[in-house]
Amino acid sequence: MPFVPNTDAERAEMLRAVGASSVEELFSDIPEHLHIKGLDLPDGISEIEALNEVDSLAERNVQTKKMDWFLGAGAYYDYIPAAVPALAGRGEFLTAYTPYQPEVSQGTLQAIFEYQSMAAKLLGMSVVNASHYDGATALAEAVLMAWKARDGRNRILLPRELHPEYAQVIETYCTSFDIEFVRYGGAPENAPIDDKTAAIVIAYPNFSGEIYPVKKAADRAHEAGALCIVQADPLMCALMKSPGEQGADIVTAEGQSLGNPLNFGGPYLGIMGTTDALVRRMPGRIVGETKDKNGKRGFVLTLSTREQHIRREKAVSNICSNQGLSMLQTCIYLATLGKQGLREIARQSYDKAHYAAELIGGIPGYSVRSSQFFREFLVETPRAAAQIVRALGQRGIVPGFALSRYYPDRRNELLICVTEMNTRTQIERLAAALREASR
Amino acid sequence: MNTMNMRDEPLVYELSRVGRTGCSLPKSDVPEYQVPGDLVREELDLPELDELTVVRHFTRLSQKNFSIDTEFYPLGSCTMKYNPKVNEVAASNPGWKNLHPLVGDEYAQGALELIWRLQEGLREVGGFAAASLQPAAGAHGEFSGVLMIRAALRERGDRARKKMLIPDSAHGTNPASCTMAGFVTQTVPSGQDGNIDMAALRAALDETVAGIMITNPNTLGLFERNIEEICRLVHEAGGYVYGDGANMNALTGVFRPGSSGVDVMHFNLHKTFSTPHGGGGPGAGMVAANETLASYLPGPIAVRHKSGYTLEMPPKSIGRMKAFYGNFGVLVRAYSYLLMTGANGLRRVAENAVLNANYLKSLVEGVYPVPYKRNCMHEFVAKGTVAAGVHTLDIAKRLIDYGFHPPTIYFPLIVQEALMIEPTETESKDTLDLYADALKRIAGEAASQPELLHDAPHGAPVGRLDEVMAARCPILCYRG
Ligand SMILES: Cc1ncc(COP(=O)(O)O)c(C=O)c1O
Numbered sequence: 001m002p003f004v005p006n007t008d009a010e011r012a013e014m015l016r017a018v019g020a021s022s023v024e025e026l027f028s029d030i031p032e033h034l035h036i037k038g039l040d041l042p043d044g045i046s047e048i049e050a051l052n053e054v055d056s057l058a059e060r061n062v063q064t065k066k067m068d069w070f071l072g073a074g075a076y077y078d079y080i081p082a083a084v085p086a087l088a089g090r091g092e093f094l095t096a097y098t099p100y101q102p103e104v105s106q107g108t109l110q111a112i113f114e115y116q117s118m119a120a121k122l123l124g125m126s127v128v129n130a131s132h133y134d135g136a137t138a139l140a141e142a143v144l145m146a147w148k149a150r151d152g153r154n155r156i157l158l159p160r161e162l163h164p165e166y167a168q169v170i171e172t173y174c175t176s177f178d179i180e181f182v183r184y185g186g187a188p189e190n191a192p193i194d195d196k197t198a199a200i201v202i203a204y205p206n207f208s209g210e211i212y213p214v215k216k217a218a219d220r221a222h223e224a225g226a227l228c229i230v231q232a233d234p235l236m237c238a239l240m241k242s243p244g245e246q247g248a249d250i251v252t253a254e255g256q257s258l259g260n261p262l263n264f265g266g267p268y269l270g271i272m273g274t275t276d277a278l279v280r281r282m283p284g285r286i287v288g289e290t291k292d293k294n295g296k297r298g299f300v301l302t303l304s305t306r307e308q309h310i311r312r313e314k315a316v317s318n319i320c321s322n323q324g325l326s327m328l329q330t331c332i333y334l335a336t337l338g339k340q341g342l343r344e345i346a347r348q349s350y351d352k353a354h355y356a357a358e359l360i361g362g363i364p365g366y367s368v369r370s371s372q373f374f375r376e377f378l379v380e381t382p383r384a385a386a387q388i389v390r391a392l393g394q395r396g397i398v399p400g401f402a403l404s405r406y407y408p409d410r411r412n413e414l415l416i417c418v419t420e421m422n423t424r425t426q427i428e429r430l431a432a433a434l435r436e437a438s439r
Numbered sequence: 440m441n442t443m444n445m446r447d448e449p450l451v452y453e454l455s456r457v458g459r460t461g462c463s464l465p466k467s468d469v470p471e472y473q474v475p476g477d478l479v480r481e482e483l484d485l486p487e488l489d490e491l492t493v494v495r496h497f498t499r500l501s502q503k504n505f506s507i508d509t510e511f512y513p514l515g516s517c518t519m520k521y522n523p524k525v526n527e528v529a530a531s532n533p534g535w536k537n538l539h540p541l542v543g544d545e546y547a548q549g550a551l552e553l554i555w556r557l558q559e560g561l562r563e564v565g566g567f568a569a570a571s572l573q574p575a576a577g578a579h580g581e582f583s584g585v586l587m588i589r590a591a592l593r594e595r596g597d598r599a600r601k602k603m604l605i606p607d608s609a610h611g612t613n614p615a616s617c618t619m620a621g622f623v624t625q626t627v628p629s630g631q632d633g634n635i636d637m638a639a640l641r642a643a644l645d646e647t648v649a650g651i652m653i654t655n656p657n658t659l660g661l662f663e664r665n666i667e668e669i670c671r672l673v674h675e676a677g678g679y680v681y682g683d684g685a686n687m688n689a690l691t692g693v694f695r696p697g698s699s700g701v702d703v704m705h706f707n708l709h710k711t712f713s714t715p716h717g718g719g720g721p722g723a724g725m726v727a728a729n730e731t732l733a734s735y736l737p738g739p740i741a742v743r744h745k746s747g748y749t750l751e752m753p754p755k756s757i758g759r760m761k762a763f764y765g766n767f768g769v770l771v772r773a774y775s776y777l778l779m780t781g782a783n784g785l786r787r788v789a790e791n792a793v794l795n796a797n798y799l800k801s802l803v804e805g806v807y808p809v810p811y812k813r814n815c816m817h818e819f820v821a822k823g824t825v826a827a828g829v830h831t832l833d834i835a836k837r838l839i840d841y842g843f844h845p846p847t848i849y850f851p852l853i854v855q856e857a858l859m860i861e862p863t864e865t866e867s868k869d870t871l872d873l874y875a876d877a878l879k880r881i882a883g884e885a886a887s888q889p890e891l892l893h894d895a896p897h898g899a900p901v902g903r904l905d906e907v908m909a910a911r912c913p914i915l916c917y918r919g
Pocket of ligand 1: 319320321516517576577578579610612613654658683685686707722724
């Protein structure tokens with residue numbers, strides 16, 4: 001069988017060295033009646049056959065590339081420069097473990113440090129950790145972190161327009177604790193922050209694409225002794241004020257759109273950043289700069305007394321394996337695009353989305369509901385949005401996300417996303433198709 | 440060691456030159472729109488590099504790593520087996536990479552079928568009734584599993600059961616996951632033979648017990664011989680049994696944890712099912728359960744109907760553990776591996792993993808004391824007590840000079856100076872012989888030239904790093 005090098009002759013020799021008469025003997029600690037006869041699975045197949053089988057499944061899916069694609073809603077179709085997978089896919093990165101032995105893991109460690117630095121600057125925070133499982137779990141962990149940091153306060157304010165799956169993950173993560181969630185609508189500065197409030201969560205932008213500035217709400221939270229958590233679109237931060245410069249205490253983000261493919265929802269990248277004041281409460285691995293005994297710069301995992309392998313039941317979180325490779329993709333992505341490239345992508349996304357909104361807003365029966373948005377906006381449709389999605393799908397256009405999928409009573413709302421991948425022609429085709437679909 | 444890149448590599452910020460960029464974009468074909476004044480960002484402190492500089496930089500960084508592809512990497516409890524290249528090819532199909540998670544079930548039938556087949560395959564390997572592929576890693580699976588136990592207890596009206604038992608050899612994620620699910624933990628000691636002390640277990644089983652978390656084989660690499668009895672006792676006391684499947688590589692096709700009484704369990708697909716660790720992740724932490732707990736599994740999970748596949752929430756689900764459906768790209772790799780190994784291959788995996796570990800143990804135990812005199816499973820724990828004044832850390836660092844990644848050290852916590860060695864089935868006898876030779880030579884050096892060990896490594900890109908300074912005055916972000 002593949003992947004097992006030892007020959008029968010070698011196995012026999014090894015058994016002699018061990019002093020066992022058979023391999024079965026090595027399993028003698030397992031009670032006899034619990035040994036199984038065999039698994040009810042087919043036997044192994046060759047590389048050619050396995051690949052054919054996996055490929056044939058892959059080919060049964062609808063791909064972004066083959067359609068005019070305007071669906072986002074938490075996962076974005078963006079360009080990934082060729083250098084990103086080529087470098088991240090190098091075996092030395094791909095097949096290394098967590099960098100517990102720093103002398104032979106400087107590649108991974110320095111890359112994490114560089115990612116932490118770039119992500120921190122993008123979000124305007126002083127420190128970012130080495131990743132969470134995704135944006136949703138990062139936000140859920142941020143909520144727990146804030147709740148623990150504000151002892152005696154058990155209220156968390158959540159925007160009504162928070163990605164529904166994020167809200168569900170928060171609910172799962174917090175289920176064992178006495179936390180009261182209050183949902184607020186509209187501008188976060190008008191949310192009911194009081195002396196029971198541990199933190200307010202602001203979605204920047206929110207699930208329907210609306211952007212509310214963070215500053216006033218952050219100030220109000222701080223006056224009330226609460227923390228301000230911002231769930232941000234990291235690409236938007238290349239163009240618009242970062243959450244950090246507006247006073248956020250904790251920022252979380254989904255980093256998928258920065259260099260990670262859609263992959264049917266994962267692996268993605270949970271980004272979390274915070275302030276110096278809160279860093280020792282932050283979950284997740286963190287890399288720090290230090291020196292070796294000759295004074296040479298090097299990098300190590302640090303502040304580990306927060307973590308499960310040191311603190312066990314008193315750890316700030318149970319996270320161990322994270323999304324290292326997705327983080328590396330984002331690190332290389334940010335380095336490749338750099339300041340100008342990232343700005344340009346954000347800029348084009350913004351312009352194309354606004355161009356699309358202008359066209360669609362001009363079609364009778366449609367109205368654009370978002371007033372300030374980045375690359376995603378909400379449109380009220382003349383017919384059920386799900387019907388429009390189905391009709392346009394037949395014509396090779398995926399026009400967006402019908403909100404009825406999460407909220408059955410929001411039938412006529414379509415969330416449209418435009419990225420740098422969309423051309424003017426595609427946008428105009430979308431507008432024309434929507435016009436036809438209204439009849 | 441000459442494979443490693445010894446040059447100093449500047450940080451991306453230090454390589455930056457104003458005006459450069461590493462990627463060309465098409466000219467915008469739409470008008471420009473004004474960003475509202477109060478939202479405009481002024482400064483964006485990102486580096487500016489050309490593409491070749493980026494390529495050299497990250498290639499050079501990669502060369503400062505040990506990895507499975509370049510070195511033997513016998514990190515105990517981590518199952519650093521070969522990660523087949525075909526898995527990477529399988530996962531890079533555009534039909535996966537360009538598949539949006541919200542495209543709708545009808546447009547993603549291939550993905551749903553893959554999820555379903557993998558759920559079914561893993562369920563069978565573990566001997567469980569159902570599986571969910573939601574969790575993103577082992578710890579995430581643990582968190583799911585203990586939440587399922589919590590939900591089942593609450594449904595029974597047993598809100599007072601707050602105590603989760605954790606053997607003293609357990610991984611740190613076990614107690615940490617319990618805390619996240621609102622449980623309090625109580626440690627159960629190991630006995631003389633390295634297994635759970637049954638008398639201590641009996642004494643701990645009272646009416647406040649919610650359950651136990653068991654790793655089998657445990658982190659000493661030893662099979663819990665009393666596994667059935669343990670499960671029976673915990674069940675009788677009204678609790679549930681969680682299985683930490685990090686060490687499943689010893690048992691595939693030989694033993695099914697579900698048949699021994701374990702109620703709910705995770706597998707680390709990034710260990711047993713050969714998906715790469717990526718320098719820390721991503722993993723995948725499938726969680727499976729027997730009939731008693733299956734309806735609480737996190738969701739959605741894939742369900743097969745006559746007309747096709749759908750994603751559904753199990754009836755009493757604890758809910759979502761993350762957005763969308765798990766680390767799907769990792770699942771594709773695991774599925775490709777499952778296809779290639781199959782029933783016969785999985786058994787050979789376990790047999791060879793266990794044989795390799797016992798063989799390596801037999802080569803070194805004369806020099807490095809092995810505290811438990813039993814056949815090991817896929818890994819064993821030895822002690823670095825080979826010479827006065829020399830510690831396990833020194834031995835680990837010296838191994839680097841011989842071109843080997845050190846084993847896991849100082850874990851499990853119950854063995855002093857622990858060296859936890861897991862060779863895996865994908866290593867040849869030749870490699871194991873070389874590793875044993877290196878360990879023996881290092882033991883010799885420890886007696887004759889201890890400073891050689893104290894100063895090790897000598898041939899790595901950096902020497903031993905000052906971790907105290909790193910934690911005391913943290914520099915966590917470039918400050919240029
Ligand atoms: C025994 C054991 N349990 C749990 C874990 C946690 O798994 P993960 O790192 O995938 O969260 C590990 C691995 O790190 C382990 O070795």
